[in-house]
Amino acid sequence: xxxxxxxxxxxxxxxxxxxxxxxxxxxxxxxxxxxxxxxxxxxxxxxxxxxxxxxxxxxxxxxxxxxxxxxxxxxxxxxxxxxxxxxxxxxxxxxxxxxxxxxxxxxxxxxxxxxxxxxxxxxxxxxxxxxxxxxxxxxxxxxxxxxxxxxxxxxxxxxxxxxxxxxxxxxxxxxxxxxxxxxxxxxxxxxxx
Amino acid sequence: xxxxxxxxxxxxxxxxxxxxxxxxxxxxxxxxxxxxxxxxxxxxxxxxxxxxxxxxxxxxxxxxxxxxxxxxxxxxxxxxxxxxxxxxxxxxxxxxxxxxxxxxxxxxxxxxxxxxxxxxxxxxxxxxxxxxxxxxxxxxxxxxxxxxxxxxxxxxxxxxxxxxxxxxxxxxxxxxxxxxxxxxxxxxxxxxx
DNA sequence: TTATTTTTGTAATGATTGATACATAAATAA
DNA sequence: TTATTTATGTATCAATCATTACAAAAATAA
Numbered sequence: 251x252x253x254x255x256x257x258x259x260x261x262x263x264x265x266x267x268x269x270x271x272x273x274x275x276x277x278x279x280x281x282x283x284x285x286x287x288x289x290x291x292x293x294x295x296x297x298x299x300x301x302x303x304x305x306x307x308x309x310x311x312x313x314x315x316x317x318x319x320x321x322x323x324x325x326x327x328x329x330x331x332x333x334x335x336x337x338x339x340x341x342x343x344x345x346x347x348x349x350x351x352x353x354x355x356x357x358x359x360x361x362x363x364x365x366x367x368x369x370x371x372x373x374x375x376x377x378x379x380x381x382x383x384x385x386x387x388x389x390x391x392x393x394x395x396x397x398x399x400x401x402x403x404x405x406x407x408x409x410x411x412x413x414x415x416x417x418x419x420x421x422x423x424x425x426x427x428x429x430x431x432x433x434x435x436x437x438x439x440x441x442x443x
Numbered sequence: 444x445x446x447x448x449x450x451x452x453x454x455x456x457x458x459x460x461x462x463x464x465x466x467x468x469x470x471x472x473x474x475x476x477x478x479x480x481x482x483x484x485x486x487x488x489x490x491x492x493x494x495x496x497x498x499x500x501x502x503x504x505x506x507x508x509x510x511x512x513x514x515x516x517x518x519x520x521x522x523x524x525x526x527x528x529x530x531x532x533x534x535x536x537x538x539x540x541x542x543x544x545x546x547x548x549x550x551x552x553x554x555x556x557x558x559x560x561x562x563x564x565x566x567x568x569x570x571x572x573x574x575x576x577x578x579x580x581x582x583x584x585x586x587x588x589x590x591x592x593x594x595x596x597x598x599x600x601x602x603x604x605x606x607x608x609x610x611x612x613x614x615x616x617x618x619x620x621x622x623x624x625x626x627x628x629x630x631x632x633x634x635x636x
Numbered sequence: 637t638t639a640t641t642t643t644t645g646t647a648a649t650g651a652t653t654g655a656t657a658c659a660t661a662a663a664t665a666a
Numbered sequence: 667t668t669a670t671t672t673a674t675g676t677a678t679c680a681a682t683c684a685t686t687a688c689a690a691a692a693a694t695a696a
Contacts, residue, residue: 251642253643253693254641254642255643256643256644257643257644275470278559281685291645292686293645296684298643351557353554361550361555362468364616371616409623412614412617413607413611413613417607417610417611419613420550420553420554420571420612421602421609424572424575433599437595444672445664445672446663446671447672447673447674448663449674450673474653484674485655485674485676489655490673495655
């Protein structure tokens with residue numbers, strides 16, 4: 251292949267940009283912030299991402315979506331997928347202070363982008379709905395197996411869990427404290443049993 | 444009193460500014476946006492609020508806090524405060540599309556301001572904690588009265604409700620639909636009984 | 637070598653940001 | 667009336683915004 255070799259890999263720019271977006275959100279992150287974080291100057295930046303800031307944000311969000319897809323794979327190989335989901339919630343309590351304050355970039359995006367950018371907002375909403383659907387399906391199957399006694403509709407319980415996820419996104423910032431969060435998470439998970 | 448009479452009342456500027464902040468958040472709202480919404484030019488604006496944009500945002504948030512204080516008064520005069528709280532949650536489902544998308548300005552602020560402005564973030568967190576405490580106290584008293592059977596600690600149930608409130612803040616944007624929200628709210632309120 | 641291609645770094649773009657300067661308007665007090 | 671005070675409207679500020687322009691760098695192909 252011809253041309254000057256690439257120093258700043260697309261994937262690396264996205265990763266570094268994601269870190270900044272995750273903390274500061276979309277509007278409060280400047281191109282200057284991104285250039286500092288990625289090391290890439292304006293030349294490389296716009297050569298790689300013609301769509302500029304917005305394209306990189308979209309890709310940072312989609313990058314996060316991959317983590318979810320990967321979790322979905324774990325689920326399908328698991329013997330007790332519900333326990334996997336519960337353990338995932340439980341693991342949140344153990345995160346460090348900074349992770350608590352960062353929260354979930356997808357949930358953050360829904361809140362920030364609602365009247366600002368419809369594309370960014372709706373793609374974040376879609377991801378949350380996919381996660382919700384995953385919750386719902388696992389619950390439905392465990393109800394059939396009889397592992398879950400509650401007869402509440404799986405669609406309601408799936409929405410309950412995604413609501414919890416989004417609520418936890420703020421509770422973590424109010425109380426970035428393992429002990430507080432641990433008790434809350436156990437209490438809310440007990441509803442699904 | 445001497446001097447040219449005031450056209451743009453402080454309280455009116457704050458109200459109009461709050462509408463914009465509520466929709467667009469802090470960072471994405473420009474002084475130009477505020478001037479259009481309030482009618483006040485830069486002269487009046489900075490004459491009234493020496494602290495500029497940030498001071499007005501603080502006051503818009505505190506203005507919202509008054510709505511909460513007023514609800515607290517209703518509560519203390521009520522014979523069944525828990526039912527009042529539940530009805531408040533139930534009323535959320537009936538809001539119109541735009542209100543759903545706006546969500547709660549306090550919860551929004553916690554998410555947006557975390558790494559941006561510590562003053563604004565922590566004052567929003569404090570308000571959420573006050574609301575949580577109100578929940579907790581009502582639950583505690585109803586447990587003593589025997590109206591609530593659940594023996595779960597009132598502190599846990601209070602945090603459960605504030606977590607629900609913040610989760611609903613995002614669920615409403617995913618499903619700005621009365622029927623969907625109604626069922627979810629009933630399901631989550633049923634936990635406190 | 638030379639031509640071609642791609643990336644990089646830097647300088648500049650015009651627009652917008654939040655905030656200030658300041659003259660004028662419009663009231664009251666003396 | 668005249669002096670004083672306060673609010674308003676407009677012009678302007680430097681800083682920053684996202685983006686573009688473009689020449690130099692650094693590789694391969696011919």
